[in-house]
Amino acid sequence: MKRRQGSRMQRTKVEIVWTAVPVVILIAMAVPAARTLVEIEDTTKTELTIKVTGFQWGWNYEYLDKGVTFFSRLDRKSDAARELGSGVDPNTVDHYLLNVDNPLVVPVGTKVRLLVTGADVIHSWWVPAFGVKKDGIPGFVNEAWFNIDADKTGLYRGQCAELCGRDHGFMPIVVDARSKEGFEAWLKEKAAQQKEAAAPAAPTPTASAPAATTPIASTPTPGATPSGSVVAATAATPTRSPGAQSSTTPTVRAASAATPAASADRTVALVAHVNAR
Numbered sequence: 001m002k003r004r005q006g007s008r009m010q011r012t013k014v015e016i017v018w019t020a021v022p023v024v025i026l027i028a029m030a031v032p033a034a035r036t037l038v039e040i041e042d043t044t045k046t047e048l049t050i051k052v053t054g055f056q057w058g059w060n061y062e063y064l065d066k067g068v069t070f071f072s073r074l075d076r077k078s079d080a081a082r083e084l085g086s087g088v089d090p091n092t093v094d095h096y097l098l099n100v101d102n103p104l105v106v107p108v109g110t111k112v113r114l115l116v117t118g119a120d121v122i123h124s125w126w127v128p129a130f131g132v133k134k135d136g137i138p139g140f141v142n143e144a145w146f147n148i149d150a151d152k153t154g155l156y157r158g159q160c161a162e163l164c165g166r167d168h169g170f171m172p173i174v175v176d177a178r179s180k181e182g183f184e185a186w187l188k189e190k191a192a193q194q195k196e197a198a199a200p201a202a203p204t205p206t207a208s209a210p211a212a213t214t215p216i217a218s219t220p221t222p223g224a225t226p227s228g229s230v231v232a233a234t235a236a237t238p239t240r241s242p243g244a245q246s247s248t249t250p251t252v253r254a255a256s257a258a259t260p261a262a263s264a265d266r267t268v269a270l271v272a273h274v275n276a277r
């Protein structure tokens, strides 16, 4: 009888142990896991915000509050080679179907926030090296962020990851990660270029009308986007006219209007940062 009681005591002890130990392990795992999950979704304290708009078939990048926006499409060489009976051997094209005309330029060592949306159908901005794959859904704005290590400058590649139509396979993504100084110089030059190109177009009623109706002066309509390369890219693609583009802009405009407070904060922070240097 005594022996049986003893073994029951021991059974209880064992049961407590094999319950308590896993509970402790689970809690110990849950804390860092939850912290990481929160961090993944945490798009605060970013230093740069870029609005990414997927369209059939390419990407539009807008550096919010920086006066820089441009389209990024499949590079002309790949585009020519992919045509049936083009006579161009795809093997002769560098990074066939993986290059774009205007890569997204970002600084390293900077927390970059992306606002991802779609202009027509659902796309998905996917760059595996950044661990970012976000759907660009018309009428919605998804957030994502990445921060490239300071010594990892160079080109990063990605694809649209949402079956979005006929040319889904022909809207690659190229990200050009530059040093902070290199990026600032590029941004300054690009902004000056776009400002200069926009100046003569301002007096015409078509270009000034959208600016008057929207509070975001830094959002040029794609049709009126004056950069030479952008115009060339649009003109070279017969399936998509500039007119058709502008019909999709209300979604895009609404997207940027949703975050004025946050971007104002960032502007102040950035101005302070620039002044300090």
Ligand SMILES: [Cu+2]
Binding pocket: 054, 055, 122, 123, 124, 160, 161, 162, 163, 164, 168, 171
């Ligand atoms: Cu797509």
